Amino acid sequence: MSMNTPAPALQLEAVKKSFGRTHIINGVSLVVARGERHAIIGPNGAGKSTLFNLISARFPVSGGDIFLNGSSVVGLKPHQITRRGLSRSFQVTNIFHNLSVLENLRCAVLWPLGYRYAFWRRLAVLRNANQRAQDVAAEIGLTHRRDTPAGVLSYAEQRALEIGITIAGGAEVILLDEPTAGMSNSETEQAVALIRRVTAGKTLVMVEHDMRVVFGLADRISVLVYGEIIATGTPEEIRTNRAVQEAYLGAAAAAAAETGHA
Amino acid sequence: MEFVLVSLLNGITYGMLLFMLSSGLTLIFSMMGVLNFAHASFYMLGAYFAYQVSVILGFWPALLVAPLLVGLCGVLIERYGLRNAHKYGHVAELLFTFGLSFLIEEIVRLVWGKAAVDYRIPEALNGTLFTLFSSNFPIYKGFMMLVSVGMLLALYALLTRTRTGLIVQAALSRPDMVEALGHNVPRIFMLVFGGGVALAALAGVIGGNAFITEPGMAAAVGTIVFVVVVVGGLGSLAGAFVASLLIGIVQTFAVGLNVSITDIAALFGVELQASGAMARLTLTQLAPILPYLFMVAILVFRPRGLMGARES
Amino acid sequence: MNCDASPPPLLHPRRLVSWGVLLAVLIVLPLLFSKGFALSLLCQIGIMVIFALSYNMLLGQTGLLSFGHAVYFGIGAFATMHTLNLLGKGGLPLPVTLLPLVGGLAGLLAGVLFGYVSTKRAGTAFAMISLGIGELVASASLMFPALFGGEGGISGNRVVGGAVLGISYGPQIEMYYLIVGWAFISMLAMYALTQTPLGCMANAVRDNPERVQFVGYDPQWVRFMMLVLSGGFAGIAGALSALNYEIVTAETLGAQTSGAVLMMAFVGGVGWFHGPIIGAVLITLLQIALSGLTKAWLFYFGLFFLCIVLYLPGGIASLLSMHQRLWKARLLGWVLPSYVRLALPLTLVACGLIGLVEMAYQRAEAAEIPLRLLGASIDVTLATPWLGALAALCGGLVLLRASWPAVTGAWRRALLRLESREET
Numbered sequence: 001m002s003m004n005t006p007a008p009a010l011q012l013e014a015v016k017k018s019f020g021r022t023h024i025i026n027g028v029s030l031v032v033a034r035g036e037r038h039a040i041i042g043p044n045g046a047g048k049s050t051l052f053n054l055i056s057a058r059f060p061v062s063g064g065d066i067f068l069n070g071s072s073v074v075g076l077k078p079h080q081i082t083r084r085g086l087s088r089s090f091q092v093t094n095i096f097h098n099l100s101v102l103e104n105l106r107c108a109v110l111w112p113l114g115y116r117y118a119f120w121r122r123l124a125v126l127r128n129a130n131q132r133a134q135d136v137a138a139e140i141g142l143t144h145r146r147d148t149p150a151g152v153l154s155y156a157e158q159r160a161l162e163i164g165i166t167i168a169g170g171a172e173v174i175l176l177d178e179p180t181a182g183m184s185n186s187e188t189e190q191a192v193a194l195i196r197r198v199t200a201g202k203t204l205v206m207v208e209h210d211m212r213v214v215f216g217l218a219d220r221i222s223v224l225v226y227g228e229i230i231a232t233g234t235p236e237e238i239r240t241n242r243a244v245q246e247a248y249l250g251a252a253a254a255a256a257a258e259t260g261h262a
Numbered sequence: 263m264e265f266v267l268v269s270l271l272n273g274i275t276y277g278m279l280l281f282m283l284s285s286g287l288t289l290i291f292s293m294m295g296v297l298n299f300a301h302a303s304f305y306m307l308g309a310y311f312a313y314q315v316s317v318i319l320g321f322w323p324a325l326l327v328a329p330l331l332v333g334l335c336g337v338l339i340e341r342y343g344l345r346n347a348h349k350y351g352h353v354a355e356l357l358f359t360f361g362l363s364f365l366i367e368e369i370v371r372l373v374w375g376k377a378a379v380d381y382r383i384p385e386a387l388n389g390t391l392f393t394l395f396s397s398n399f400p401i402y403k404g405f406m407m408l409v410s411v412g413m414l415l416a417l418y419a420l421l422t423r424t425r426t427g428l429i430v431q432a433a434l435s436r437p438d439m440v441e442a443l444g445h446n447v448p449r450i451f452m453l454v455f456g457g458g459v460a461l462a463a464l465a466g467v468i469g470g471n472a473f474i475t476e477p478g479m480a481a482a483v484g485t486i487v488f489v490v491v492v493v494g495g496l497g498s499l500a501g502a503f504v505a506s507l508l509i510g511i512v513q514t515f516a517v518g519l520n521v522s523i524t525d526i527a528a529l530f531g532v533e534l535q536a537s538g539a540m541a542r543l544t545l546t547q548l549a550p551i552l553p554y555l556f557m558v559a560i561l562v563f564r565p566r567g568l569m570g571a572r573e574s
Numbered sequence: 575m576n577c578d579a580s581p582p583p584l585l586h587p588r589r590l591v592s593w594g595v596l597l598a599v600l601i602v603l604p605l606l607f608s609k610g611f612a613l614s615l616l617c618q619i620g621i622m623v624i625f626a627l628s629y630n631m632l633l634g635q636t637g638l639l640s641f642g643h644a645v646y647f648g649i650g651a652f653a654t655m656h657t658l659n660l661l662g663k664g665g666l667p668l669p670v671t672l673l674p675l676v677g678g679l680a681g682l683l684a685g686v687l688f689g690y691v692s693t694k695r696a697g698t699a700f701a702m703i704s705l706g707i708g709e710l711v712a713s714a715s716l717m718f719p720a721l722f723g724g725e726g727g728i729s730g731n732r733v734v735g736g737a738v739l740g741i742s743y744g745p746q747i748e749m750y751y752l753i754v755g756w757a758f759i760s761m762l763a764m765y766a767l768t769q770t771p772l773g774c775m776a777n778a779v780r781d782n783p784e785r786v787q788f789v790g791y792d793p794q795w796v797r798f799m800m801l802v803l804s805g806g807f808a809g810i811a812g813a814l815s816a817l818n819y820e821i822v823t824a825e826t827l828g829a830q831t832s833g834a835v836l837m838m839a840f841v842g843g844v845g846w847f848h849g850p851i852i853g854a855v856l857i858t859l860l861q862i863a864l865s866g867l868t869k870a871w872l873f874y875f876g877l878f879f880l881c882i883v884l885y886l887p888g889g890i891a892s893l894l895s896m897h898q899r900l901w902k903a904r905l906l907g908w909v910l911p912s913y914v915r916l917a918l919p920l921t922l923v924a925c926g927l928i929g930l931v932e933m934a935y936q937r938a939e940a941a942e943i944p945l946r947l948l949g950a951s952i953d954v955t956l957a958t959p960w961l962g963a964l965a966a967l968c969g970g971l972v973l974l975r976a977s978w979p980a981v982t983g984a985w986r987r988a989l990l991r992l993e994s995r996e997e998t
Contacts, residue, residue, distance in 0.1 A: 056788065078787035088788055096781040107778045110771045111790030117799055119772040126771075169789060297698045343884065350887045353639050356701060357840060358883045360641075364833070365876035372870060372931065375938045481829070485709045488702045496699055547717055554710035558691050561703060565694045 007070025009034045009173050009203035010055070010086075015064035017047075017054055017227075024050045026227040027064065034172075037204040039218035041211075046224045048207040049091055052177050055205075056088045057081050068173065083111065087171035091178045091207075093158045095165060097151035101142050104150050104161060105133040108168035132168065139198055140164040141190075156187045160194065167198045174199055176206040180213055192216055215239075223247070264395040269515050271394075275403050277510025278410035282465035283483065284490040284502040285417060286458030292497040293430065293454045295352055296344070299359035301462050302484030303366035307332050308463025309470025309479065310374055313381035321384035328467050333460030340455040345448065363480065371477045378476035406468050413464065414503075430454060489553045493560050495570020504568055509553050516549040593762070600754045604747055613746050614818075619858045620753040621814045624760045626838040626850035628807035631764065633836075634844035635773065636800045637780030638693075639701045642708025643808060643835050645688065646681040648827020649711075650809025651816040652722060653680030658730040658816070669738050674756050674813040681809020685802035693797040696783060700797075705829075712828045727823030730816075743817070753814050760807055765847055767803065776800050837875075841882050843889025852890050870935045877927075903995065905988045912984035919973035926967025933959060 010032040017025040024047045032038045040048050053059045055066055057078045066073050073081050096104050106123070109132045115121065123129070137143050140160040145153060150161055163179055179195060180188045192213055195204075208214050214221060215235045222232040223244050231241045238244055287301045311331050315324035339362065347358040383402050390398040421427040429450060432440050441447045473479070490509055494501030522544045560567060604613055625647055632638040654677040660666050661673075668676075688711075692703045715722040722728070733744045741748055767773045775796050778786050783793040816822050825831065834857070842853020860878075864871035886893060900906045933954045936945040945952045952959045 077792070079790055079792045082788055082790040090785075094782065094785045094788075096778050096785065098781050099777060103774065103777070107774060107786075108789040110775065115771040117772050117775070117791075117795065119767055119770045119799070119803065121770055122766065123769050123771060123774060165785070165789065291698075295698075297702065343880070346884050347887075352698065353633075353637075354883055354887050356639060356698065357836075358880065360833075360836075361876055361880040361883055365873065365880060368870070368873035368876055372873060372934045372938055485705055485829075489706050492699065492702045492706065496702075543717060550713045551710055551717070554706050554713070557703070557706045558710070561691050561694060 006034060007067070008032060009036070009069060010205065011067040011070075012055070013065045013067070015051075015054060015066060016062045017050055017059065018062050024227050025054065025062075028224070028227070028229055030222060030229060030232070032173075032203060032205055034203055035201065037199070037217055037219045038206070039214045039221045040205065040207050040224055041209075041214055041221060042224035047227045048224055049177055051224065052088060052175050052205075052207060055175060056086065082169075082171070085171050086173045086175070087166050087169055088175035089162050089166040089177055089179060091181060093155075093162050095150045095158060095161055098149060100147050100149055101153070101161060102133050102137060102146040105136045105164055105168050106130065108165045109133055109136075109170075112169040112171075136164050136168045140194060156183060156191075159183065159191065163191075163194065163198065167202075171202070173203045174205070176204065176208075178207055178209060180208065180210050188213065264397060265518060267394055268397045268399070269518050270511065271399060272403070273511030273514035274507060275407050275410075275510075276514055277507035278407060278414075279465055279469050280483075280487060280490055280510050281503055281506035282410055282413060283462050283487045284494070284506050285414075285499060286461035287487060287491055288494075288497060288499050288502045289430065290455055290458040291491070292499075294344075294348075294355075294451050296348075296355040296359065297488070297491070297496075298455075298458070299356060299484075300363035300366060301359075301459065302480040302487055303363045304332055304336065304459035304462040305466040305469070305483060306370060306475075306477070306480040307335065307366060308466025309381060309475045310370055310379070310466075311463070312467040312470060313374075313379050313475055316381070316384075325464075325467055329460040329463040332463030332466075333456040336459035337452050337456035340452045344455065345451075363484070367477055367480060374477075376477060378474050381471045381475040383471045402472060406472060409464070409468050413461065417461075426450070426453070486553055489557045493553075493557050493567055495567030498567070498569040501567055501569030509556065512556070513549055513552055516545045516552050519545045521545055597758055600758065601751075604750055608747075610746065613750055615858070615862060617746070617750050617753050617818050619855050620750070620757045621811050621818065622835075622838060622854040622858050623851050624757050624814070625808055625811035625835050626842065626854040627761060627764050627847075628804045628811065629835045629839045630844055630847075630850045631767070631776075631800055631804035631807070633839055634846075634849070635768065635780065636776040636797055638696065638797060638801070639704075639836075640832070641701055641705035641829070641836065642711075642832050643704070643804075644827045644829070644831035645708055645711045646684050646805035646808035647812035647815070647831060647835070648715075648822070648824075649684040650677030650681040650812030651822040651826050652728070652812075653677055653809070654813035654816040655728050655730050655822045656721075658732060658734065659728075662731060662734045670732055670734065670743055670817065671738070671741070671752060673817060674810045677813020677816070678806045678810040681812065682802055682806035684809070685805025689798050689801040689805065693794055693801055696779075696793070696797065708827075708829060708832050712824060715824045715827060722824055723822070725824070727821055727826075729821040732817045732820055749818055753818065756810060756814055760810055761851075764807060768847060772796065772799060837879055841879065841889055843891030845888055846891035846895070849889050849891035852894075856890065868932065868935075869939075870931050873931055900988055900992070903992050905992060908988040908991070909981070909984045912981045915977040915980050916974070919970045919977055922966050922970025923974060924970075926963045926965070926970055929959065929963030930967065933963065 008031045010030070012028055012030040014027040014029055015025055016023070016027055028051060030038075040051065042048055050059070054061050057073070057076055057080075061074055064074075068081065068084055068086055071084075073084065073086075076084075096107060099107070106129055109129050110116075113126075113129050113132070115126065115129065134143070134146070137146050140163060142153075142157060142160060142164070145157060150158065153161065159179065159182075163176065166176065167174060176195065180191045183191060188210060195206075195217060204217075206214075206217070208217075218235060220232065220234055221238045222229050223238065223241075224230075225247050230247060231238060231244050233241065283301060283305055287298055290296065290298050290301075308328050311328035312321075312324040315327050315331075319327070343362070344355060344358055347354045387402045387405050389401050391401045391404045392399050419427075421431050429440060429445055440450075469483075470479070486509065490505045491502055493509065494503070494505030603616060607613060607616060625643075628646075629640070629643050632640050632643070654673050657666065657668070657673060657676045658670070661668060661670070688707050692700060692707055695703060716724060732749070733742050743749055743752065775786065775791050778789075778791075779793045779796045786793045786796065812826065815826070838853035838857045839850040840853070841857060842851065843849030860875070861871075864874060868874070882889065897906065897909075900909060929952075932945060933952065936954045945954055954960075
């Protein structure tokens with residue numbers, strides 16, 4: 001890579017993953033430029049969530065290489081990758097159930113603000129951490145619930161908190177795994193607006209089933225089928241791509257249209 | 263040579279006894295996610311019940327009746343105690359069995375007294391099976407081996423040949439799926455708990471008279487059994503088997519070997535200045551802590567245990 | 575026990591007042607209970623409060639169930655005893671007042687050593703590893719008599735050197751104030767820890783260790799640091815026990831001590847900072863009271879613990895906080911009358927159970943003298959007392975079942991009222 005052109009935010013080179021004899025990811029290569037909003041779509045079981053788990057080191061890769069801002073992150077632990085500025089959300093809500101909304105958010109800002117494992121500083125006087133947690137709570141519309149334990153929030157509120165925790169630390173590269181899964185139409189609209197707001201100026205990679213969300217948010221789209229990327233391009237290119245239509249989009253678009261009428 | 267063979271036989275006997283305990287513990291853990299802290303207490307109950315039954319009916323009926331009775335106790339305890347703790351999570355379950363071990367020990371003290379009871383090897387099994395060089399191998403040890411191998415085969419057959427066994431096996435790897443498939447999981451839990459503690463009781467029936475039947479016997483063997491399942495890998499039956507034999511044999515050898523650390527060092531060509539208390543320790547003295555050292559070593563180099571697959 | 579999210583003023587006045595009141599009570603207590611027995615009891619309670627709070631740093635705060643916490647307590651105690659004996663030989667210029675620091679340091683170092691191994695895993699595996707390490711240290715302690723004194727333990731004399739500022743630690747009252755001083759400092763420090771970044775992340779690790787990784791923290795390191803710090807406070811408690819009793823035996827770091835501290839923390843309530851304090855006070859008092867009354871006290875103890883696990887998993891502190899909530903809303907009167915209906919069933923159950931247990935014990939001991947219970951003399955060889963006790967137990971349980979809905983009903987009504995009030 002030359003010194004003049006900035007390294008892409010995220011780059012995957014022939015990434016592979018197999019569980020036993022089953023190959024889930026068969027050599028995926030992908031380049032996501034800085035500031036780009038990239039969506040990964042594909043039928044169920046295509047390996048989208050697995051791909052996220054590989055990028056964030058939840059699972060180790062079986063082969064290939066992953067670069068974050070130009071340097072390889074393969075072999076690092078999840079917390080080390082997070083410290084390098086990559087943050088992810090989860091498909092199944094993954095929050096701190098017994099902590100309040102504000103505490104959840106504060107947990108997410110402590111490391112980026114440099115407080116590490118400090119046991120000699122009082123949280124109450126860490127103004128920047130508390131301020132940032134309150135700002136994020138306002139951003140995700142949960143200020144009125146700030147002292148409520150996360151476990152008793154409604155589903156949509158928990159999904160908002162999930163996104164809040166993911167972006168609170170100010171990571172430059174954000175992975176969202178099906179952020180609108182299980183939401184009603186109006187909730188989805190709010191969620192899209194929220195995602196657009198909180199990821200402004202950042203690099204966003206998202207897995208999403210809802211095509212309105214995908215085509216509304218993404219600059220570029222990659223289509224993952226059976227562990228391989230069959231096409232990457234702008235929404236317009238993907239919409240007109242023959243292979244994509246055949247392999248995937250036709251059926252899904254029909255389904256999306258149907259849910260749109262319902 | 264003689265020492266090696268005799269120690270090996272003794273070690274295998276002891277290891278098989280450990281496996282009778284650790285297999286039940288592993289089955290219960292894999293199915294229910296709860297490590298039964300009171301498992302060794304059921305081993306003790308088995309010995310005491312066998313003693314009581316053998317006083318009235320003799321040893322052979324006791325061999326059958328005692329494990330069944332203890333299994334029944336296990337079923338009742340699961341139904342009316344453990345199941346209530348289940349809704350508060352694994353910590354509550356573990357604490358329930360911890361309190362249970364405490365209570366069972368006190369009940370044993372209340373009913374049978376503080377001293378050891380006179381639970382003896384039956385006359386028919388008293389004697390020498392064969393003589394190896396100059397050491398006698400008692401019939402009873404052979405009998406213990408027979409029972410434990412028989413149990414191992416029965417367990418294997420049960421797990422691979424019966425419907426219940428298949429469900430249990432499935433639950434070993436994917437407990438959530440088994441529940442999703444609509445099996446009556448609470449009833450399976452109850453049966454597995456009863457069966458698991460009955461296995462421990464069987465070990466108590468044949469172990470109680472070989473060693474000693476006293477209120478402290480549960481605590482003495484309990485921690486070793488936990489070490490076995492951690493070393494073998496939590497939830498792995500094969501791991502429990504290997505670790506049981508390994509720890510049984512290692513400990514038996516250590517007890518018999520009267521060499522000091524200095525001697526061992528000399529064997530490897532290292533000359534130790536034999537002055538510290540450390541250097542004068544013999545392997546026999548170290549025997550009680552060897553399993554724990556073993557566990558620490560395993561954890562440092564292989565945190566999952568020998569054959570562990572699933573995180574707790 | 576969570577870190578508070580809403581930032582209060584620098585030092586909340588109400589909190590300052592409650593700490594002040596606590597300190598005042600601790601200072602005045604020995605004036606009310608000045609007898610030798612009461613004073614030594616207070617000393618024991620003070621030590622156990624520190625120990626139980628240090629235990630709760632693991633269980634309540636970080637979600638680590640330990641069966642081997644006595645290791646750090648015991649190592650702190652032994653280190654202090656050796657240092658004390660060194661002081662006696664004039665080897666070290668260190669006042670006895672600061673010896674708990676030595677114990678704390680020893681506990682801290684032990685935490686670094688054993689914590690490295692045990693915090694690699696969480697959950698059930700951690701529990702088993704802590705048990706194994708506890709056994710390892712307990713059996714190893716018997717192997718090195720020079721360090722641990724073998725079966726007899728090692729003893730020392732806390733009155734060494736001259737009196738500093740008139741304090742020699744000869745009289746028990748001076749020992750009491752030493753314990754209170756260290757207990758107060760430790761409590762403050764442990765409370766402060768819950769309000770720090772590490773304390774907050776410990777709560778997060780307890781709730782969801784996986785997500786902690788994805789906000790940049792290493793859960794294993796959080797567990798390790800909490801264990802090390804908790805070992806340090808346990809070491810301080812151990813040091814005070816060494817100074818108080820002037821003897822340390824292998825039992826100090828054995829399984830019984832580990833079990834006792836676990837029970838204290840859990841019975842008191844691991845979800846509240848003050849829970850373990852309640853537990854330490856209650857269990858210590860119960861130990862003294864019951865062990866004097868009956869030989870079967872450990873049985874009652876085990877039963878009590880099981881009942882707490884099954885029916886009150888939040889501990890005494892949760893019971894108190896439930897009632898406090900009603901008290902504040904002036905609704906306590908709604909539930910208290912229903913408790914009266916429990917009096918008869920509970921008395922019957924208690925009488926039947928105690929009768930059975932005491933008779934069983936008497937029979938097992940094969941004592942010649944007849945059992946004396948509540949002033950009555952009972953012949954345990956007859957069938958009548960056994961049947962009577964059994965009938966009382968069963969009848970009591972049936973009655974308890976019948977009158978329980980009255981209590982739950984009263985609670986439901988009170989809570990409904992409370993909620994409807996909060997909404998308006």
